[in-house]
Amino acid sequence: MANFWRLFRRNRSAVAGLAILVMVILMAATAQLLYPADPFSLAGASMQPPGEGGFLLGSDSLGRDVAAGIAHGAKTSLLIGLLATIVAVGFGTVMGALAGYYGGWIDDLLMRTTEMFQTIPSFVFAILLVAIMKPSIHSIVIAIAVVSWPAVARLVRGEFLSLKNREFVQACHTLGMSDAKVILGEILPNCLSPIIVIGSLMVATAILIESGLAFLGLGDPNIMSWGFQIGAGRTLLRSAWWVCTFPGIAILVTVLAINLVGEGLNDALNPRLRERQ
Amino acid sequence: MSESLLEIRNLHICLPEGSERPYAVEAADLDLAPNEILCIVGESGSGKSLTARAVMGLLPKPHVRVVDGSIRLAGEDVNQVSEARLREIRGSEVSMIFQEPMTALNPVMTIGDQIDEVFRFHESMTRKDRRSRALDLLADVHLPDPDQIVRSYPHELSGGQRQRAMIAMALALDPKILIADEPTTALDVTTQAQILKLIKEMQAAHNTGVLFITHDFGVVADVADRVAVMQQGSVVETGTADEVLNAPKHPYTQALIAAVPSLAPRPPRDQSAEPALQVKGLNKVFRSGGGFLGFGGGGRTVQAAKDVTLDLKRGETLGIVGESGSGKSTVARCIVRLIDADDGQILLNGTDLRPLNRAEMRPHRASIQMVFQDPFASLNPRTRVGKIIAQGPLLRGTPLAEAQERARELLSIVGLDERAYDRFPHEFSGGQRQRIGIARALALNPEVLVADEPVSALDVSIQAQILLLLDEIREKMHLSMIFITHDLRVAAQVCDRIAVMRYGEIVETGATAEIFADPQAPYTKDLLAAVPGQNWRAA
Numbered sequence: 179m180a181n182f183w184r185l186f187r188r189n190r191s192a193v194a195g196l197a198i199l200v201m202v203i204l205m206a207a208t209a210q211l212l213y214p215a216d217p218f219s220l221a222g223a224s225m226q227p228p229g230e231g232g233f234l235l236g237s238d239s240l241g242r243d244v245a246a247g248i249a250h251g252a253k254t255s256l257l258i259g260l261l262a263t264i265v266a267v268g269f270g271t272v273m274g275a276l277a278g279y280y281g282g283w284i285d286d287l288l289m290r291t292t293e294m295f296q297t298i299p300s301f302v303f304a305i306l307l308v309a310i311m312k313p314s315i316h317s318i319v320i321a322i323a324v325v326s327w328p329a330v331a332r333l334v335r336g337e338f339l340s341l342k343n344r345e346f347v348q349a350c351h352t353l354g355m356s357d358a359k360v361i362l363g364e365i366l367p368n369c370l371s372p373i374i375v376i377g378s379l380m381v382a383t384a385i386l387i388e389s390g391l392a393f394l395g396l397g398d399p400n401i402m403s404w405g406f407q408i409g410a411g412r413t414l415l416r417s418a419w420w421v422c423t424f425p426g427i428a429i430l431v432t433v434l435a436i437n438l439v440g441e442g443l444n445d446a447l448n449p450r451l452r453e454r455q
Numbered sequence: 456m457s458e459s460l461l462e463i464r465n466l467h468i469c470l471p472e473g474s475e476r477p478y479a480v481e482a483a484d485l486d487l488a489p490n491e492i493l494c495i496v497g498e499s500g501s502g503k504s505l506t507a508r509a510v511m512g513l514l515p516k517p518h519v520r521v522v523d524g525s526i527r528l529a530g531e532d533v534n535q536v537s538e539a540r541l542r543e544i545r546g547s548e549v550s551m552i553f554q555e556p557m558t559a560l561n562p563v564m565t566i567g568d569q570i571d572e573v574f575r576f577h578e579s580m581t582r583k584d585r586r587s588r589a590l591d592l593l594a595d596v597h598l599p600d601p602d603q604i605v606r607s608y609p610h611e612l613s614g615g616q617r618q619r620a621m622i623a624m625a626l627a628l629d630p631k632i633l634i635a636d637e638p639t640t641a642l643d644v645t646t647q648a649q650i651l652k653l654i655k656e657m658q659a660a661h662n663t664g665v666l667f668i669t670h671d672f673g674v675v676a677d678v679a680d681r682v683a684v685m686q687q688g689s690v691v692e693t694g695t696a697d698e699v700l701n702a703p704k705h706p707y708t709q710a711l712i713a714a715v716p717s718l719a720p721r722p723p724r725d726q727s728a729e730p731a732l733q734v735k736g737l738n739k740v741f742r743s744g745g746g747f748l749g750f751g752g753g754g755r756t757v758q759a760a761k762d763v764t765l766d767l768k769r770g771e772t773l774g775i776v777g778e779s780g781s782g783k784s785t786v787a788r789c790i791v792r793l794i795d796a797d798d799g800q801i802l803l804n805g806t807d808l809r810p811l812n813r814a815e816m817r818p819h820r821a822s823i824q825m826v827f828q829d830p831f832a833s834l835n836p837r838t839r840v841g842k843i844i845a846q847g848p849l850l851r852g853t854p855l856a857e858a859q860e861r862a863r864e865l866l867s868i869v870g871l872d873e874r875a876y877d878r879f880p881h882e883f884s885g886g887q888r889q890r891i892g893i894a895r896a897l898a899l900n901p902e903v904l905v906a907d908e909p910v911s912a913l914d915v916s917i918q919a920q921i922l923l924l925l926d927e928i929r930e931k932m933h934l935s936m937i938f939i940t941h942d943l944r945v946a947a948q949v950c951d952r953i954a955v956m957r958y959g960e961i962v963e964t965g966a967t968a969e970i971f972a973d974p975q976a977p978y979t980k981d982l983l984a985a986v987p988g989q990n991w992r993a994a
Contacts (some may be wrong), residue, residue: 344832344833346833348793351793353895354822355850368836
């Protein structure tokens, strides 16, 4: 672990990314304390520019506090990003592991299924799924997970394909180890690194998809989110620039931070890539 | 010695910070005269390859670089010259052939185009002249049908043919020095013998000085005029081949030479007639290709084992010897049921193991265990050594404390410290890892041990220790052993009987001494004739 941190620290931008991410997480955690009121409630005069009328980042056409929206929206973005990633990585790992380990017709079946999902443009597919189910936090998480898992499945399958023929795995077969033990105890721990890396990058993608859905009005109507704020403010872009701009910056900074952390994890966990630098 | 082609003085090559030693090569002095083959011999990590690369200016800079000393090519210091001059030197004055011709050749260019490139970069010749020179070169290295070969891609040639093509390229501009970095290590013995002959022939025809890097003393005995022995980055001994091979002075050289297995077969031992394992009529065909869900036509088929019949007596070591692709590993993996044979019988204590499914096989697993070839791939890098060894007994319901006790005991049986128990595999050297692999196989008290090339990835001194260990435990634990190897010297040392395989078939079986003294099959004769260095220490 100490060794891992030493390697991670070598990538300066990853450390900066981690610092920003920690701040976003803190903001999400303290949103309730900083802005105890419902972010949807009217907080004062409408269309106030930043710094006026008691609004740090201004207010929108209905007099909602943009800063409060960003703080509460951080929680939504992180939560959805994380949940969707966990579901996608979990499902994708199972599919990829089974396909890679067993091969043959199981591999054919699972991979053709995966390809079917990959042929549909992922954002359009996500819109379709949310539109069919009612827009809610559950349906958004499911939609994002459904469009994200194929990438994980292919990655894990590739790792399993190369690891299952390694001699240490064969040695376990000669000891009479069961398939479940070989998959979970021997092969999976050896492909955790790439899974962690792809998972971390997937959180960023999930946040972007969620924002996109909310922007199109397909977000959970009861939950404040950055995409919703931008969507609500887009008609005012020329008269009240701050309504769209600050949530936009929040998305940009968060996604960038997560990507940097993901890159850092990649450098620290994949030693072969590290040597190249 | 007349004027020397290459003069290396006090060469120091540094390693990146945090490596196990500060210098890869330390204070090395070497000389190469025209028309001479100088062998640099050493075990892995001795710095022999880096020395050769330094001559070509091919070190992986900036972390590994020459920090002191000089490398003079006919008076010119390679470290002082410009990049442009260095490029001129490479190819026209010094050229190199590599261990693995498949990776050293560009897979998407024809052999002809690759030879053509050499001329285009260094000389102004017309296209027609270049092509005819290329054809001449290919004919010189005895490649059959040069017209065909110039139009071939590397993957269409065999390993030996690729190495010949590499040699043709290296000699294209008539360099003064040829550096050969383990040029025959990736080849089978029979091919190796041909390539060694070719290198000697080319060297004599072109008056080239050859710097020949190898770990194999048999090869040294066959090709070297002079020998330099490297240990841990230092040249510990130099001399004529005769001096170094037959009267080594430095203790390290003495130890290395003593570790080279002799070709004289081990004395026969008393045999019990009772069979431990019988293989009858084993067949295995590999099919590749075939498309989605079996559509898209049939693929290639390879008959990896064809009617293989073997008899392993209790307490004996049966060697299966063959070149790559002979099917020896396939047979081993069929016996331990890692792959399913198509038909035939594998009889262990009267039970036929072949038709058993995985669940039915499980109780028999303990009786047959395997030791693998690659000590780096055969241990899970994320599992502690103790757990790796205890795993087998634990799977069979042995209580934890007892399994741990047994694992510690096995560690000391295979000659490792008990403290190894809590460490991870990467903390051990190749030889130590192989010991761990052996301990794992022994943990289940097997009757039959199948060892698939257990020493071919190891340095010669470690190899001798592991062979000794295998012999000891076979005695101590009353094991019967199937020993797969491509190395006839190793086979002579450990095997009571030998089965020679080729193209999936057993061509000859017999007592080791008989096979060595009086081989019957023509292929066995070829194999024995190709063993490098037989005139040296033949007895």
